[in-house]
Structure formats: C-alpha cells, structure tokens
Amino acid sequence: MLSTLLLLLPVISPTLAWIPAEDWESGNVTSSVGVLGECLCHVYLPDTTFPADRLQHMQEVSKDLIQEVQIQMNKISTYEEKLESYSGELKDLLDRVAILGSSADYVKLDFELLRIELREFESLVSQLKDSFNSSSPMFDSLYTEIRNMTLIVNQLESYDKSNLEVIRIEFIKLQKKLEECQKDQEFSKPDIGNCNHAGIMRLSKPVVVQLNSHLQTGYIYGGWGKDSKPVKGSESMYFYSGYSSTYTTRFYFYSDYKHLLLVKSSGYIEFPVSYRGYGNNYVVYGNSIYYPRKSPFSMAKFNLTSGGCDSRVIPSASTAFSYSYSSSQYLDFAADEKGLWVMYASEESKGKIAVAKIDEKGFGIEKVWNTAAYKQMTGNAFMACGVMYATRAVDMNTEEIYYSFDTRNGEEKNLSIRFPKFQETYSSLDYNPTDQLLYMYNNGYYVSYYVKFNMV
Template sequence: MPLVVLLLVPLLSPALAWLPMEDWGSGNVTTSGGGLECFCSAFLPDTTFPAERVQHMQQVTTGLKREVEVQMSKLVHYNGKLEVYLEELLDLTVRVAMLETSSDDYIKLDFELLKTELREFEALVSQLRDSLNTSSPVLDSLYIEIHNMTIIVNQLETFDKSNLEVIRIEFAKLQWKLEECQKDLDFIKPDIGNCNHTGILTVSKPILIQMNAHLNPGYLYGGWGKDSKPVRGYESMYWYGAYSSPSVYEFYLYSDYDKLIERSSFTHHGLPQGYEGVGNNYIVHGNTVYYQAANPFRMSKLNLTSSGYSHRQMTKASEKYTYIYSPNQFLDFSADEKGLWVMYTTEEAKGKIVIAKIDEKSFAIEDEWTTSAFKPQAGNAFMVCGVMYTTRSRDMNTEEIYYSYNTKTGEEKHMSILLQKFQEKFVNLHYNPTDQRLYMYNNGYFVSYNVKFGKE
C-alpha cells in the first residue's frame, strides 16, 4: 500500500510537489474487485492578481482626496469670511448697545441696515453648520447671539415706530416755521389788509402741511384753512372737513397750527339732518361756516358760537355748471379784504362765472358782476381785494391762474401764474386776507401758498 502511494507522486504537477504539506488535502486508497483505485484531494492557491479591486480603490482614493481638498478650500474661504464678519459683528454689537441707550438717534434706514447685516450673519453661520455637518458649541453660541440681537433690534424698531408720528409732527412744525421765515425773505409783502398793489404777481412753491389728513385715501373731498375774519381769542384757529363724496356734514376746529398737525381738535360740529351741504367750496368767516346746502338748493351758514343756522335761497344760481374737478360745486364762497363773496353761474350767463357780494348782516346779495370765465373749464376761483382770479389745469402737476376780473373797475386780464400741485385734482382753493395765503385741499393734502403782489 505505501508503495502505491509513492509511485503516484511523480505523476503530479511539479508545482504541486513544492507546496507545503498544509496546502495538500487528504487522500485514501480503496480496492474493488482486486483492482487498485486512489483518490486524492488537493487545494490549489488563487494565483490571479486583483487588478479590478486595485483600480476601484485608486478611484475611491482620488475622489476622497478631491473632496478633502474641496472641504479644505471651503474652510479657508469660510475662515476668511468669518474673520471679516466677526469684526463687523463686533461693530454691530457696539451699535446695538448704542441703540439701546439712545434709540432716538436712529432712523428707519439704520434699522433696515442692521436687520440686513444680521440676516447675512445668520446665513453665514447656517452655511458653516451645514458644510461642517456637525454641531459646534462656538457656532451654536454665535447663532443664538445673532438671534437674540435680531429680537432686540426688532423691539427697538417697534419702539421707534411708535414715536414716528411724534417725530413727523415736530418736523412739520419746524417746516412751517422755516416756511414762515422763508416767506419773509422771499416775499416783500404790503401790510395785511392793504390793497395798494397791482394784483397777484406770483405765488410761492407749495407748502405741504399734511398728507392724507383723514388717514384714509378715500377722503378726496374737503377743505381746510383759517378764519378769514377771526373773533378775538381765535386768531390762530384752523378748520378742516373731509368726506368720501362731494358732500358737507361735519367740521373740525383746532386752536392753533400745532393742534392741526397733531389732529387734536378742540371741538367738532356735525350738521344735523336737513342741514347737510354739497360741494366743497366753503369757508369760515367771522366764526361762521358758509356752505352750499341742498334740497332745496340754497346758501347756508352755521354760527360756530351759537350753533345757529341761517339760509338764503339762490333762485338765479344754476345747478347745471360746476368746476372741472368736482361735481356739485355750484356756490363758491370766498372772503378777502373787501368782505364776503359767492361765485356761481346762471342760465342767462350760459356757464360764465358770476361774482356776487354778500351783505353779512342780512345774508343777502348786494351786487353782481358777470365775467368771461367759463366755469366748466375752470379748476377753481377765489377773491383777492375785490378781484376774482380763476385757475385752469396746465398738466397733472401744474395749475395756472389765467384770468382775473376787477369788480371795482370791470377790467379783465389774462395772465399765467403757475401753482404746483401734489395731485391732479383739488376741490377747495381760497384766499385768506389775514395772512395773504392761498389754501388748497388737494386730494387729502393740506397745501398752502404765499402770495406776492406787484408794487403799485
């Protein structure tokens, strides 16, 4: 039996003969029918080189190297940005601290700039956290600090907004005082009440007193101004009324200019049913409101002291012709150095403006003058020293005083004196002899103009 095994060894491959014994398998020999059979088990090593695995590992290594380079580049980039933003953040911290102690020194633009910078800081920290894909105590603390600072700025801005109205009011008061000084510098004016001049020579640029005075853009109709013949103690009083339609049903009175700007009236008059007015060309003269009533169509007045009403029907006045900017403006009241007037038109005048002098005691018409100014083409009209001036539109932002009629001489003139407007349409324009100003209600805007007269 051993002899047979030894005889089989030379028959194997030479490479196998040199393998160590542990790489060989076990074998056995059996006989069957006198014949000899030999079974051997051999384990051959894998001699193939793993080229595909090596190539895959090289690709993976190259990809990882590139990713590391990208992340390193990001870190360098963010580190540079972080240094810059940390310096700005330090400056921002100081500014917020100053804002907490003296918020009055900051305006809306400052708040917007602070909020924008804080949003940039927050976005940068979020990018860093996402890129690092990990939580960092430093970044978390920085993020919380920025969030807290944002809350502080928003609170301070809210506090500031609550005071914006006060700031606006104080600014309007200052603007008015500056305009008063400018008026004295720009306009060499005759004495108040004196008509020794050749008429209006020019008007100043518009002086904006109030925007959207009723805090509602729908109040396009109304009027404002001063008493043109104030009673003692009410020389500084202002009046105002505004409506969403060409009607008249209430007035507000203010003790002085400051109260007007602050919207703080000392009294309010609501017209009772049956006494409501239409149109918007009303004025306050001698502590009395003169306005146009309807149903029936008539002149009306309300004494602000006694709250008594008086009326006078206008049988000749036509309800057919009105000014171009507003419906129902059939009676246009005006007051000047010569007294109280009302302007309208008649069927006989065929739309041309008629000037009528009102006797204040009897509330009756003293005299009439028919002019050549066609009312449906006019924007408005007013009286100065017994002379009627009529306006018309030049463009959306410009009104032109183009015509005048002198009730003393009957003289008519054509001219071109421009008035700048904030809105195209206006429904109340009148002159006040106590300060020689024009007052305009311009779609919710309180506008006034200084008047300059020609020397005689």
C-alpha cells in the first residue's frame, strides 16, 4: 500500500501544486481509498471553457447592426439631398407666385403646374415618413400643410391677386417647415448658451431664404439677422439693411420671420447725417445697433429705445486694411455668448486682425488680442463662445473656416472647415448666440447656416 502511494504521488503532486490552500478546505479537493488500497485524490476544477460559440454569435449580431446603421445613414444622406433640392424648388415656386401676383398674364396652366409640384412635395414627405418609420409631428404637419395648399389651389375659380397672396403665404409657411425638417435631419437640437465644447465641427448647407427686402439684385452690400441679446418682447425681431454701396443709412425691422419673408417691416430708423455708417459689418445687441461710423472713423452705437447716438475712436484701428470681398470693411462688430466684440487691423499689427472686447456700459475697449490672421486674405470673421473664426475662399462655390483664435487662453488653430456658398461673394457674416445660426448677406440674398459644435 505504501509503495502504491509513493508511485502515485509524482503523478498527483504537479496537478495539486497550483491549487490555492483555501480550496483544499472548500470542497474542491476530496480523497478516497481505491479497491487495491491505494490513496486517490479527486480535484474538481471550475468550468473554464472559452465560450467561442457566444463570441461568434455576438460578432454576427454586431455585423448585422453595422450594416443596418450604414443603411440608415445612407437613407439620411439621400433624403438630406432631396430636402435641399425640394427646398430650392419651393423657392422657385415662391418666386413664380410673386410674379403671378404682380401680373394679370396668368393662365390655368400655371395653377396646374402648382398642383403637380405640390403632389411631388406630398410624395417626398410620405417617402421620408416611411423611410424613417416615424410618426413625428413634423412630418404630419408638413403633410397637412401640403394637402391644405392643394385644396386652396383647387378652389381658385377666379384668378385675382388676393387669392394669389393666400398661396404665397401658404408657400412661405411650407418653406419654413421644410427648413426646420432639414435642420432636424442634419443637426441635433442646439444647446443654446453652452460653451462647453471644442469649437465648431462643421456648418450645414446654406439655407437661402430669399432676395433682400428691396428685391434689388444690385443691393449687394448689407446685412440681416436678429438681436443677439434681445430685450423682452423683441426675441422674434429681425433686421435688415442693404444698399448698392457700403454706406449705411437705414435699418429696417420686422416683427418676426414671416413678416421678413412677406417684406412687411414694422418700421425703420435712419442714422443722423453726422452718424452715417461706412461698411456693412454691424450687429444689433441689447436693442442697440453697433456699426462703423464714417466721419470721424470710429465705432458707433445707436440706441433703438432712446434714439440716441454715441461713438468712440479706436486709435490703433486703420482704414488701410479691409476684408478680401469688399472695401470699407474696417470695423467688424460681433456678439456671442461672451459679450460684444469688434475686430479690426492696425499698422502696428501689419494688417493682422486684432480682437477687442467692448465694455457695454462704458462703450469702451476692455482688452485687445492680436491674432495671426491677415485681414486682406480673409473673407470675413465672426465670434462664437469667445473664439474668433476667420474665413476665406476655396473656390467660387466653396468657403472655409481656416483659422481660429481663442481669447480665453490665446490658443490658435489652423482649420479647414469647408462649407458651400450660394454666390461667390458676401459682405457680412455673423453668429447669433440665441439660435446658434450664422447669418450671411450673400451678394444680396439672405442666407443662413446651422452650426454644429464638437461637444466634449
């Protein structure tokens, strides 16, 4: 018996050596005596078999999910293009309705064409709804609007201008809803006021609203937008100023977006002769217009509540450096989540853009930062969350944000954030913190962009 035990020990010992001592007492190891009187040890090892079958199943499921995500992304891309295309066609319809309203030379065929194109819009909305398997109120509302417009067109038995004005208003509503739908597909809901991000990631395709309120293609200098810090009751107000030269004399105001589209202003203000503006890079902030004054060359402020004017000379600001798209753009005002700003170039900076923070109450300069962006090589610049972004042309149809300067830490970045232009040149580009949109006056047209930030 002893000899048998000694023979078995060399076989058993290597297996038992790695088992923790506490497992000997936990029931994982037991002993018994065999039929020949030998000592037998029984070791119960845990199940350590690798679950290869489950891993394979997970890989197959992951592959299927990736394919499904790709299919849905392709669908989104396809319908983004369709939305953009139909938004452009809708603008053409608005122009045609406006022409019909100004002339008696319309025939029944014109209305039949409108009905055909409305059916195409109805088909688009149905496709969108089916593709995204969505019962979103947005799609339902769009569908209802289109059906209502079709009924209106069908009920027009007498072709007078009052009826045409009804169609025009309905088309404007539909255009606004399509723009909102396009925004929902491309960009998530903006986080207004939040600057906890790593800067701008990209811009949307341009949303071309319409030609300026004067309906003048020659009014290529100007600007439009909203108050960046509106007083109570003016949150929906829009402004516009435009002319065939860089002189700034009048500002028109519209109670809301619909009245802007209908060219129905709620009034206008005209600067005093001694406070005429020069250049088109202005903003409305806190119910005051901030703009460049011509003589003496200075930054000016027009209070919309009191009608009072004020100005301050910036000694270092120079009239030798303008943006590349137009002359006389010497002072560029901007407003963002961090306050009010003015950008300019000086002889000391050798034409590079300087960013100055404006003290709202005292209407003076608090602090100045010097950047590495040459103003004459820059198409325009704007501020967002205390960061200056400079743009330049890539080609006739493409612009890019090529440079940024962060006033919070002095950090500079070379960027290449490209975005399409409606037309080659523009005279103003301003970010608005109340809706996180970029407002561009693009060769006489109202154009806007949705801004997507790189959230951290």
